[in-house]
Amino acid sequence: xxxxxxxxxxxxxxxxxxxxxxxxxxxxxxxxxxxxxxxxxxxxxxxxxxxxxxxxxxxxxxxxxxxxxxxxxxxxxxxxxxxxxxxxxxxxxxxxxxxxxxxxxxxxxxxxxxxxxxxxxxxxxxxxxxxxxxxxxxxxxxxxxxxxxxxxxxxxxxxxxxxxxxxxxxxxxxxxxxxxxxxxxxxxxxxxxxxxxxxxxxxxxxxxxxxxxxx
Numbered sequence: 433x434x435x436x437x438x439x440x441x442x443x444x445x446x447x448x449x450x451x452x453x454x455x456x457x458x459x460x461x462x463x464x465x466x467x468x469x470x471x472x473x474x475x476x477x478x479x480x481x482x483x484x485x486x487x488x489x490x491x492x493x494x495x496x497x498x499x500x501x502x503x504x505x506x507x508x509x510x511x512x513x514x515x516x517x518x519x520x521x522x523x524x525x526x527x528x529x530x531x532x533x534x535x536x537x538x539x540x541x542x543x544x545x546x547x548x549x550x551x552x553x554x555x556x557x558x559x560x561x562x563x564x565x566x567x568x569x570x571x572x573x574x575x576x577x578x579x580x581x582x583x584x585x586x587x588x589x590x591x592x593x594x595x596x597x598x599x600x601x602x603x604x605x606x607x608x609x610x611x612x613x614x615x616x617x618x619x620x621x622x623x624x625x626x627x628x629x630x631x632x633x634x635x636x637x638x639x640x641x642x643x644x645x646x647x
Contacts, residue, residue: 456525
């Protein structure tokens with residue numbers, strides 16, 4: 433605890449870190465707002481559904497708990513990682529914000545309607561506030577855990593946890609008919625590109641992520 437306290441003191445008195453953290457937080461809130469606008473637009477303009485090689489051949493499964501509560505637990509875990517390793521916070525915030533912004537562009541372009549037998553998520557669920565129905569391509573539930581895996585790639589156990597989470601959520605959204613197969617499959621490829629973009633755009637934050645500040 434003393435070491436962690438010294439670490440926080442060092443970071444919170446470092447002007448460059450504080451500015452980077454505040455900017456990352458602001459960028460994240462901005463991206464969430466843009467995502468809300470994009471999701472609302474896509475849903476209001478959604479057209480007909482289409483057939484899908486997976487969804488057309490499996491029934492709907494009630495995986496509401498995993499979809500909603502699993503997502504909340506996942507992000508609690510990520511927040512805890514940040515709290516014990518503050519040097520990783522700015523880069524993680526900015527990478528997530530970049531992911532959300534790019535996904536907002538994608539969901540604004542094409543407005544395919546949800547699969548007709550998709551699971552209805554309880555409107556009281558917290559996660560429902562971040563799902564619109566028309567924000568399909570690409571799957572955030574699949575892509576964001578995979579982004580965390582790429583960010584923490586050098587940490588073997590975290591990499592395994594995040595990849596397993598990405599696969600699990602990908603399977604869950606297909607079982608619930610909440611995403612088309614292409615939404616899930618494309619998430620891995622697009623997220624891989626977003627990760628490389630973040631490494632280029634936020635070089636200093638990536639360096640801090642890996643090395644930290646001298647204590």
